[in-house]
Amino acid sequence: MSPSVPLQEMIRAIRSARTQCEERGVIQRECAAIRAQFRQADNGGRSHNLAKLLYVHMLGYPAHFGQMECVRMIASPRYSEKRVGYLGAMMLLDEKQDASLLITNSIKNDLSHSNQYVQSLALCTLACMGSAEMCRDLAPEIDRLLRASNSYIKKKAALCAVHIVRKVHDLGELFAPAARSLLAEKNHGVLHGAVVLIIELCERNPETLERFRKTVPDLVQIMKGLVLSGYSPEHDVAGISDPFLQVRILRLLRILGHNNEGASDAMNDLLAQVATNTDSTKTVGNAVLYETVLTVLDIKSESGLRVLAVNILGRFLLNNDRNIRYIAMTSLQKIVGTDHNAVQRHRGTIVDCLKDQDASVKRRALELSLALVSASNVRSMMKELLLFLSSCPAELKAHAASGIFNAAERYAPSQRWHIDTILHVLTTAGGDVRDETVPNLIQLITNASELHCYTVHKLYRALLTDISQQSLVQVACWCIGEYGDLLLRGECQETEAVQVTEDDVLDALETVLQSHMSSPTRITDNVDRIRSIVSIYGSCIDVELQQRAVEYNALFKKYDHMSLFPPPVCGFPQVCDLLDLLGGSEETLQPSPAVGAPAPGLLINTASTAGGDLLDLLGVLEPAPLAPGVTLRHTHTHTHTHTHTHTHTHTPQSDTGLTVTLTASNSTDSDISSFTLQAAVPKLYLSLAGPFLAASHYIKSFLLQVNLKMRVRISYTSQGSAFQDTVQIDSFPGLDAAGQ
């Protein structure tokens, strides 16, 4: 075909432009010329113009003004113009464009054209961009062509029918009979099209699938012919006869044999034959083997055949070609649940693939390895996985870490091994550990009571080495806060004794705080949490420690511009967190008026409305100024200088009951009237992920599933004014871990 000189000249001109700007200039000029040409009458060069426009379009420039020209060209009697016109339609007119409907008539005419190459253009375009409406319109035409035309047209009509069925599912029924008869054709192109069409019909309609099951013997025959026939030059690809057709037939057999004993039996021998006879030295052979394996694994095949299939996958795993290894692992992933033992046999090779250079292969290997961890191999598998974690690509770290945690949780041979594994992950990939895992880890550590000493020592040491891993720091700090006394005691059975002083501990925490203070984003989160540990020491007997703790508290307040509540006192958690626990409340809290060491005042929540029902206590309360001279005192706190006091005590009574006694005393001069007391406990006890690092008492109470909290509201009148106070009681001394 002679080259289109005008087109090539333009391409040359565009390519010689040295800058983007220059190129734009050339294109603008060309487009203007093209536009002008479109407006002119037929000049014999129309196809060249449209081709130019299509090139410009491919470069990314707008070409909408060419749409109508495409419609005109398609209607032209000249083949050259039709050819470019249809190409333009496929490039510029997708089904979303209104103009696409305009070509329906042309397509219809061309489908019945005397020249098969014109018919071909119409079929190709319809199959590429035909809208549902166009498909409905032209389906009968396609059906006609499926039955009465030459092979060249039949094969195209079959694929056109596939597109129609994808667009308009109901039309499947229309094509089923024709599809069935096409299976008798000898032409490979037609056969291929027919198989693709039948696959589409069966996938969409179970009844159609039932009917096509009868074709299994025919399909088996065709396959046999392909596999056992001699060399056929026309269809040979590296010794395989028409691999494209083979793969399609295998796929259709898979669909027909799925969940059906009879059909599966009928194809069993053939599949075994293909599996054993197909040459696997080239990709093309492996493509056929791959499809065979997929089919064997998805139908009701004999166990021997199944083993054969898995072994092929095993061989694939050892293939030098990375692509083959990749698809082997994809396939094994699909059957690791059902054929677990068979896949286990290849565990070694899979684990080796963790070290592959390619990230896709690594990802597959990771998935499979995690699926293959079992009680018997957990120690060795974990070694490999931890090794992998230290050097794996960043995008896989989080997944690997959580996978390791899950596997460790399910199959840990001992608690100490479990904790060691967790520590290893935290030190290697602590930054990538998902937020929810940290509370789970704390729970685990809490439960492993004999190992508290060991754990805290290890965490402390880890903290000293590296404070950059966020989650490690969080867990370590919490642990030190919780079991700090064990740390200070020095001796530990499971690990070498290290003399740790309180100073050392504070130094470590100080380093953490300093590094965190320099990162403003985490400041409110961690400072609040860590400060609560520090405040433990605020009530220490050791004066120096107490002073240090106080200094820190002051330092915290300096950075506290974003926080709305005062530092918590030990045993008294931040109310905000609890409100979340109790169902969520958005109000801001007023800082207590008493500021300073060692024990700032109680957190008080006041509401302006006197009374209100019990449910209100657990709901949203509006902030109000603190009523003067009123305070509520909790037995756990220190006393302070307010005029009213009110205490509560409790006595554990029975398994199901708990008595809480509230004693109120009036130490003012005036009388108090209309004294009411309301108390509420939440129905649900949530264990939450989120704030977990706080004063040790707090952490104990909410981590454990049963935790009793109570909100108490007292209202009264004094000297003519109404007052109301609410206080949260979060732990009941004397309650043991189980809340009893």
Added chain:
Amino acid sequence: MQFMLLFSRQGKLRLQKWYVPLSDKEKKKITRELVQTVLARKPKMCSFLEWRDLKVVYKRYASLYFCCAIEDQDNELITLEIIHRYVELLDKYFGSVCELDIIFNFEKAYFILDEFLLGGEAQETSKKNVLKAIEQADLLQETKEQKVKLSILH
């Protein structure tokens, strides 16, 4: 197959065939992102990647990347063979094809592709038959053109 893209090592698009209806804007976005992703891959890496919710199969031939997005249930290895077959067809047609051939004769590259794949599926598995059809179609075009030219002369 959902679409096929051909692009150079500098990311310039040489051919784009879409078998799914998408707006121009979406096509541009997909093209830009996918080209970037593929170009970032190292030479020895796997030919398959999972991109968004698609399976992508790509292969580099000299300075051109051939990239196909296939459905979940499609066979990746046979897609590599399809890409290879297309390259062979181009090679036979242009006689030792190079990127410039595809640039300056892009419409022919499309015609060849449309004779090999239809609606995203292979329509003819014999190399010989595809090339024969193209030859005949070209001949038809030429003859008609000649007829027109002759009629103008008279």
